[in-house]
Amino acid sequence: DVKVTQSSRYLVKRTGEKVFLECVQDMDHENMFWYRQDPGLGLRLIYFSYDVKMKEKGDIPEGYSVSREKKERFSLILESASTNQTSMYLCASRTGYGKETQYFGPGTRLLVL
Amino acid sequence: GDSVTQMEGPVTLSEEAFLTINCTYTATGYPSLFWYVQYPGEGLQLLLKATKADDKGSNKGFEATYRKETTSFHLEKGSVQVSDSAVYFCALIGGSQGNLIFGKGTKLSVKP
Numbered sequence: 001d002v003k004v005t006q007s008s009r010y011l012v013k014r015t016g017e018k019v020f021l022e023c024v025q026d027m028d029h030e031n032m033f034w035y036r037q038d039p040g041l042g043l044r045l046i047y048f049s050y051d052v053k054m055k056e057k058g059d060i061p062e063g064y065s066v067s068r069e070k071k072e073r074f075s076l077i078l079e080s081a082s083t084n085q086t087s088m089y090l091c092a093s094r095t096g097y098g099k100e101t102q103y104f105g106p107g108t109r110l111l112v113l
Numbered sequence: 114g115d116s117v118t119q120m121e122g123p124v125t126l127s128e129e130a131f132l133t134i135n136c137t138y139t140a141t142g143y144p145s146l147f148w149y150v151q152y153p154g155e156g157l158q159l160l161l162k163a164t165k166a167d168d169k170g171s172n173k174g175f176e177a178t179y180r181k182e183t184t185s186f187h188l189e190k191g192s193v194q195v196s197d198s199a200v201y202f203c204a205l206i207g208g209s210q211g212n213l214i215f216g217k218g219t220k221l222s223v224k225p
Contacts (some may be wrong), residue, residue: 004156032211035116042202042217043157048210056210090156090214101147102213 003027004105012111019078021108023091025087032074033102034058034066037088049074067085081112115140115207119216122200126193130147134188134219136177138201144205145181146170146186146206151200160201162189192225 007022011018025032028111033048037099045058055066063085074093080084091105117128120135123141138146147156161170166181175190203220 040217043213043215045212046133048212058212092157101162104149106156109126 004093006105006108008108010109013081017081019020019081021076021089021107023074024072025093029093030047033092034076035090037090083112088113115214117205117214117216119203119205119219122220124221128190128223128225132190132193134201136186138184138205140207142204144207147204148177148188149202195223195225198223
């Protein structure tokens, strides 16, 4: 089975802190994704990556950056956390392109105070 | 651009009731269509998918048929259980970069 893991299930940070969310997948998938999930808004794509050291902006990249130094690991970085970044963050991965299934991690619920 | 519209919740049903969650889409071409489920406190899991017109995806008693003529992919289950309580997301692969595009989710609560 594909396994996507995220470093934390719950995080509490203060405004202005730098926050790292880590995601690791064990199936040698090329593509990895970061979403945020908010009530009434569904899932929105923040960033994605097609390959190591490659990244593409999604629908809501402002206030975020990403890093993909190894194929299995995709990090989401909040350079200076703000209260409007309080959310559930979901990582996903898939192989290839087009019709392939995405597999999701369990999510990180981030609270910024 | 490509989009997915699904019925707003919450939906509350009694155990053994029939479930339909409507999903329609707008897309160029013939996208793959998906239903994902999110149980409380967890990430999303793929429930079923269909990759071409008239395909029927099925899993765990849930079914959905890819209807090109009505651009729909409605989720159905004949007899829901309390354990089906979750948020259900309809999605398609589309857009210029072939990523998942989600509906806003429908929360289902099943009462015993």
